[in-house]
Amino acid sequence: MAMDWKAAQVTDGMVKVPGSWLHLYYYEALNILFRFENALRLFVYVVLKDSLGKDWDSASIGGAGTIRSETKKRIAQANDHGYVGEVVTSPMLFLSSGDLTTIMLHESYWKHFAPYFRAKQGVIQTKLAEINTVRNSLAHFRPIRQDDVELIKQTTKHVLLEVQACLGRISGIRNVVPTNSDREWYKQIKPIGNPHFATNIFSSPDEKWIRIRVTQRCTVLRNHMYSDRDYLTSRVTTLRTAQVVKHFEKIRDACIFISDGHTSSEVRGDAPIVQRSINIVFSEPTLTAKVIDISQSLKDMALQVEQETELVKQDNLARGELIEAKEVSASLQKAASFGNEYWVVDTRKLGTDLSEIDSVEYWGAMGDYGTDYVTEAEKYPWMPASISDEDVPF
Structure with missing residues (x-):
């Protein structure tokens, strides 16, 4: 019997999801984590470029690797299957949430990131670990609970409070x-x-x-x-x-x-x-x-x-x-x-x-998304296509 991959239907501006699809909270988690990770990418780049100048990509991401050396390898690997997905070239899009966490908490760079967090380094490390745990479960197709969605909602708010303000200021300079x-x-x-x-x-x-x-x-x-x-x-x-x-x-x-x-x-x-x-x-x-x-x-x-x-x-x-x-x-x-x-x-x-x-x-x-950059941006830098469409309500 052929597999029947049912598609969502849009009728009169309303989306109807087949009952055989995953629970809705999986999509809610995906939306939060997608936006969280890309906001974090943007924030990490801004802080590194501001602090290290043109050598921002010499920052270490653990071991002997740097952003420049590691993402160069990853981009080359992605190009082997360039017919899949949107074509992206920015090295920042090839850094994982684990890489971003390592950079921010690194002893050489934390001083640059610390002013944007309302907690000590150890607390931020714990918060990021909680988010990454849910992220990795979803990324590797392990089940998550609805409570996990509430956890990442609250934790991302704690972590991104000043990050949101930073991105709002830099995208809305008027x-x-x-x-x-x-x-x-x-x-x-x-x-x-x-x-x-x-x-x-x-x-x-x-x-x-x-x-x-x-x-x-x-x-x-x-x-x-x-x-x-x-x-x-x-x-x-x-x-x-x-x-x-x-x-x-x-x-x-x-x-x-x-x-x-x-x-x-x-x-x-x-x-x-x-x-x-x-x-x-x-x-x-x-x-x-x-x-x-x-x-x-x-x-x-x-x-x-x-x-x-x-x-x-x-x-x-x-x-x-x-x-x-x-x-x-x-x-x-x-x-x-x-x-x-x-x-x-x-x-x-x-x-x-x-x-x-x-x-x-x-x-x-x-x-210009003002103070709601993390949750409302329809398009991120370095991405050739939009990631959401507010004209199609759920």
């Missing part, structure tokens, strides 16, 4: 740095810009983290409005995020992460107005210490964007190291209620494919 700031990095960086390039600077509430937003004003190279005047296509310049990450080594080595920011767009007259941004996040002490190198790199970037924009304007088929031309389109929509018209601009082709960049400093398009 306080504008005042124009009268006396910080040297503000004086050096804020004036950088030209007609195609602008910088704005934001800080976290505790001023521990600084976000530099680089905005590129896209130049329209070619524009065509169709005869019905309800659809247009345009070719515009766009900043190649992958090349920014690749070529500006001093920024990459000093920052915590680089992400694609918001793309704003509208139609005025017969042409679109489009602006793209990328975000570069630093810890404030690192930005202070390396402001000369970072500001000079940003000046070089601004000048290169200006020069290459002029190049592409003269030859629409040309491509610079940082600037290239891509297509956008816009369609005229009519609001059903008031008869108003508005344009919807499709800028998806301007985005960056995560597979283009294998640098751990590139985090893709980051969402």
Whole structure:
């Protein structure tokens, strides 16, 4: 008799699970542990990059192995079966919860992690061991109890209290740095810009983290409005995020992460107005210490964007190291209620494919989840696909 693997059904927004599936608390445990482990990965990377700089992956994970040496082996092994699952390249995604625990509790690194925990090292070690016990039972398909779900709920809250706050602050940096700031990095960086390039600077509430937003004003190279005047296509310049990450080594080595920011767009007259941004996040002490190198790199970037924009304007088929031309389109929509018209601009082709960049400093398009990063993030850095969909209720 053939095995009948029954599938869940979605009807009218409701999910119906076959009775032969595992108890629901197994899925609840999986969700908690998946989010816990990936939040911990992110947190461990942030602390190591902030503390050890570009040599963050030289951290030991036990024995003679380091993050760099051990994950290199694991990535090679995963590539042997690259046709299975999503393709990921970040070394952080190849560290287990046991590895992460070893790193945090290591005598050489605990001093960097201790400020984020409201308990002594021994207590944190016990809490992590409890979580890992349930995690390993689930990972090796051993049965778990419903009480185990309540245990990991409470224990993850205890462990991740300050970790959650850290990730919320670093993913939601939006306080504008005042124009009268006396910080040297503000004086050096804020004036950088030209007609195609602008910088704005934001800080976290505790001023521990600084976000530099680089905005590129896209130049329209070619524009065509169709005869019905309800659809247009345009070719515009766009900043190649992958090349920014690749070529500006001093920024990459000093920052915590680089992400694609918001793309704003509208139609005025017969042409679109489009602006793209990328975000570069630093810890404030690192930005202070390396402001000369970072500001000079940003000046070089601004000048290169200006020069290459002029190049592409003269030859629409040309491509610079940082600037290239891509297509956008816009369609005229009519609001059903008031008869108003508005344009919807499709800028998806301007985005960056995560597979283009294998640098751990590139985090893709980051969402702002504020204080609920651990429990609500739909997508994690280094992952090419979302992990949840809030539009499908359970």
